[in-house]
Structures are given as C-alpha cells and as structure tokens.
Amino acid sequence: MTDHKRPSEGLLISPIRSGTVIDHITAGEALNVLRIIGITGTTAESVSVATNVSSGKMGRKDIVKIENRELIKEEMDRISLIAPDVSINIIRDFKVFSKNGVERPKFLIGVVKCPNPGCISNANEPIESRFEVLPNGLHCMYCDWLITTDITGHMI
Amino acid sequence: MGYKGTLHREHPIRSMGKSSLTRNQRGTRMKHIISIRDLDRPFIDNIINQAARIASHRVTSDPLNDKILALLFFEPSTRTRMSFEAAMARLGGTSVSVGSIEASSMAKGETLADTIRVVSGYADAIVLRHPKEGAARLASEFASVPVINAGDGAGQHPSQTLLDLYTIKQSLPLDGIDVGLIGDLRYGRTAHSLAYALSLYRSRIHVISPAGLELPQALTGELRERGTEVIEHEDIGEVIRDLDVLYVTRIQRERFPDSASYFDVASSYKITPELLTGVRPHLIVLHPLPRVDEIDPAVDELPYARYFEQSKNGVPVRMAMLREVLQ
Numbered sequence: 102m103t104d105h106k107r108p109s110e111g112l113l114i115s116p117i118r119s120g121t122v123i124d125h126i127t128a129g130e131a132l133n134v135l136r137i138i139g140i141t142g143t144t145a146e147s148v149s150v151a152t153n154v155s156s157g158k159m160g161r162k163d164i165v166k167i168e169n170r171e172l173i174k175e176e177m178d179r180i181s182l183i184a185p186d187v188s189i190n191i192i193r194d195f196k197v198f199s200k201n202g203v204e205r206p207k208f209l210i211g212v213v214k215c216p217n218p219g220c221i222s223n224a225n226e227p228i229e230s231r232f233e234v235l236p237n238g239l240h241c242m243y244c245d246w247l248i249t250t251d252i253t254g255h256m257i
Numbered sequence: 258m259g260y261k262g263t264l265h266r267e268h269p270i271r272s273m274g275k276s277s278l279t280r281n282q283r284g285t286r287m288k289h290i291i292s293i294r295d296l297d298r299p300f301i302d303n304i305i306n307q308a309a310r311i312a313s314h315r316v317t318s319d320p321l322n323d324k325i326l327a328l329l330f331f332e333p334s335t336r337t338r339m340s341f342e343a344a345m346a347r348l349g350g351t352s353v354s355v356g357s358i359e360a361s362s363m364a365k366g367e368t369l370a371d372t373i374r375v376v377s378g379y380a381d382a383i384v385l386r387h388p389k390e391g392a393a394r395l396a397s398e399f400a401s402v403p404v405i406n407a408g409d410g411a412g413q414h415p416s417q418t419l420l421d422l423y424t425i426k427q428s429l430p431l432d433g434i435d436v437g438l439i440g441d442l443r444y445g446r447t448a449h450s451l452a453y454a455l456s457l458y459r460s461r462i463h464v465i466s467p468a469g470l471e472l473p474q475a476l477t478g479e480l481r482e483r484g485t486e487v488i489e490h491e492d493i494g495e496v497i498r499d500l501d502v503l504y505v506t507r508i509q510r511e512r513f514p515d516s517a518s519y520f521d522v523a524s525s526y527k528i529t530p531e532l533l534t535g536v537r538p539h540l541i542v543l544h545p546l547p548r549v550d551e552i553d554p555a556v557d558e559l560p561y562a563r564y565f566e567q568s569k570n571g572v573p574v575r576m577a578m579l580r581e582v583l584q
Binding site for chain 2: 221
C-alpha cells in the first residue's frame with residue numbers, strides 16, 4: 102500500500118487488490134480496450150476506467166483497472182493493435198506481480214473483417230481474413246485495403 | 258474467453274504475403290504474377306528485356322508446345338483474354354477456357370478455391386480474371402500450378418502495367434523521366450499500378466484529374482514515402498510541355514451526377530492536336546484503351562500517339578510472362 106498516490110496528487114480510481122491495471126492507453130481508447138478483451142456492461146468483472154488523465158509521457162492517457170482477472174498474453178497483444186504504448190500490470194494482493202509491455206503482432210488471421218465489400222475475403226471462400234500490421238494501420242493481404250480508423254469496430 | 262482469429266509474428270502460411278513464390282504439394286517452386294507490388298525491379302526488367310527479344314527475333318521454336326494454359330475469365334474482357342490466347346499460341350502452347358461465370362460451376366455455387374484446385378489438374382498455368390479484389394492471391398494459395406492475375410475487380414492487373422512499362426521503354430529510359438497521369442486517377446487501377454511501378458525507377462509523377470477523382474491519398478503518401486516526387490496540377494496545359502510520357506485514362510460517365518457535368522469535365526481533359534503543340538519531341542501518349550472521348554482521333558496521326566502500339570505490345574509482354582512462369 103506504499104505506492105499509492107494521495108488524493109491530492111490526482112488519484113482518480115482506487116487501487117485494486119488483485120487483477121490487472123492497463124496503463125498508458127492511447128487517450129480515448131479505454132472503452133475500445135474493454136471491448137477487445139470482451140468486457141461489456143453485462144459481464145461480471147468490476148472495472149474502473151479513467152479517461153483523458155494527464156500523463157507526463159503521453160500528454161493524455163486512459164487507464165483501466167479490472168478486478169479479479171489477470172489478462173493473458175494473447176489479450177495483451179490484441180490491445181497493442183489500438184494502444185501500442187500500453188503497460189499492463191498484473192496485481193496480486195495490492196502488489197505489482199508482473200509488469201508487461203505488449204508485442205504488436207505482425208499478421209492477423211481471422212481477427213478483423215475487411216471493410217471492402219469487394220474483397221475476396223468477404224466472399225464465400227474457405228479462407229480467413231488476413232491482415233499485415235503496419236505502422237499506419239492494418240493492410241488487407243488480399244485486396245490491399247488499409248484500415249486506419251476504428252480497428253475495434255472491424256474485429257470479428 | 259474465446260477470441261476469433263490468431264495473431265502471428267511471422268507469415269503463418271507458406272504461400273502468404275508479398276512473395277509471389279509458392280510451392281505445390283510436390284514441393285516444386287511456382288512463380289505467380291499477382292500484383293505489381295510483389296514484383297521487384299530485376300523481375301520487371303527481365304520481363305521487359307525478354308519481351309523485347311521476343312518482339313525483335315520472334316520465337317522460332319515452340320518452347321511451350323507441350324503446355325496447356327487455362328483461361329478463367331469470370332468478367333468480360335476482350336483484349337486481355339485474346340492477347341493471352343495469342344501469346345500462348347505464338348509459343349506453341351494450347352489454351353483451354355471457361356466461357357463465362359454463367360457457364361461454369363461457379364454458377365452452381367462452387368467456391369473459387371475449389372474451381373482453382375480442379376483446373377490445376379487440367380492445365381500447366383492459370384490466367385484468372387475475377388470481379389473480387391484479392392481473387393488471384395486466393396487462387397495462388399489453392400493452385401498447384403502458377404497463377405497470373407489478369408485483373409481482379411478494382412484491384413491489380415499486372416500484365417497491363419508490364420506492357421505499359423515495356424511501351425515506355427521502347428523509346429525512353431524508365432529512370433528519371435516525367436510521367437503525366439491524366440483522367441480518373443481515383444478509380445483507374447492501371448494508373449495506380451503504373452505509378453507504383455514507376456516508383457521503382459525514380460521517375461517524377463505529375464497528376465492531373467478532375468475534383469473528386471484524384472489519386473487516392475494513401476497511394477500518394479506511399480509513393481512519396483518510397484521517394485517518388487508526385488506533383489499535382491490543376492490544368493494539363495501547365496505541365497504538358499515538361500512531360501516525357503502522358504498516360505491518359507478514361508473518365509467514366511457513371512461517376513458524374515448528370516451528362517452535362519460529365520461533358521464539362523470530359524471536354525477539359527481531352528487531348529487534342531492543339532494541346533500537343535510545343536511538347537517535347539519525344540513525348541509519347543499512352544492509353545490502356547478502350548478510349549471514348551479522352552483523345553481526339555486526330556491525335557492518332559501524330560508521332561506522339563503510341564496507344565495502338567501499346568495494345569499490340571500486350572502479346573510479346575504476355576509471351577514473356579508465360580515463359581517466365583511456365584519454363
């Protein structure tokens with residue numbers, strides 16, 4: 102309990118006993134992060150969200166704390182698609198058990214749906230969508246479409 | 258919880274990605290020609306040089322006399338299809354084809370993947386035209402023979418780009434020239450592929466298009482990232498005297514709300530003999546054809562007009578492509 106900021110130092114959401122803290126989320130993307138890991142209003146987790154808080158490193162950032170759930174590596178890497186700078190801390194008994202950066206995958210198979218209605222990956226063929234992860238977006242390896250916005254909205 | 262799909266650090270499938278090489282079940286290496294983006298400069302130069310050799314000496318033997326080419330055209334085409342057939346015939350090979358999508362088992366609901374597997378058993382290579390973008394890439398993953406893309410929807414049409422480059426190379430170097438692209442640059446796939454290919458040759462690209470039909474921003478950005486100078490012009494008159502190549506594309510009437518606005522735009526983008534006064538003497542005017550009103554027929558008689566030559570070049574270039582994948 103020693104590393105808590107006092108309220109006067111800007112503590113917005115309380116510490117959690119155990120679970121996951123996702124910090125340094127690109128400002129405004131917290132709710133999309135929750136969508137990616139399947140947390141909706143109807144799931145059981147207790148979740149705290151802070152959006153647009155000031156950050157020395159990023160200017161503005163979002164933070165998400167999820168109680169009693171430890172994210173696995175696959176989930177962390179999915180988050181990197183919309184928030185490449187996140188740091189993910191697994192908390193056990195109020196202490197940081199592990200600190201994790203995320204690794205941005207290079208290729209996505211069947212993860213996002215190509216927005217191009219003329220793309221062969223949207224036809225009735227025995228293939229899954231295929232995207233290459235580029236610095237400026239997701240590149241469809243069939244039709245060359247580039248998804249630059251609302252990546253979460255295109256997830257299957 | 259369950260997630261859809263998988264994340265990968267490396268190409269998870271041997272045939273996927275930018276490579277145009279795959280191996281069939283027997284482990285034989287196959288060369289496909291799917292997208293101009295897959296092709297590097299040595300490959301393109303080799304096709305152009307081979308086409309030049311074929312065109313100058315003609316082919317005396319029949320190097321592909323034991324080969325069968327399958328033409329799968331699921332979209333209308335006359336010149337691409339005929340020139341592939343002519344190219345195969347000139348190399349001594351045989352072509353087999355499916356008449357149309359209505360006449361094929363695609364009409365019964367067969368997937369393209371299955372059609373390709375089946376046709377791979379009949380022929381030594383497949384030329385595919387299909388309305389869906391990415392169809393040829395899919396085909397290359399299911400085929401056990403090489404696949405050549407002859408146009409996939411609004412996507413790629415590499416044989417057109419190769420013959421465009423070959424036609425330029427007949428009279429000019431490809432390096433460091435000034436190429437003007439005029440017309441519908443938003444939907445014109447031939448202009449996109451040519452611009453991309455020219456970025457391998459450090460040429461300057463000048464673009465002239467009606468409002469709303471400009472080169473897509475993503476492509477312009479990509480060309481600039483690749484070190485190509487892309488210069489936008491309001492009016493063809495301001496740049497035509499500085500060009501080595503003028504590549505004209507069709508402005509389609511259906512892109513405009515009414516005929517009056519179409520004719521307005523079309524007339525201001527028309528290439529006429531008057532417009533061509535004072536141009537560089539070696540200027541060449543190209544057009545992928547069919548043309549409608551973009552080029553005044555009076556231009557046909559001028560030394561700059563090379564579009565019929567360009568169309569004729571489809572045969573030696575496609576012969577070079579067929580030899581490349583089949584030998």
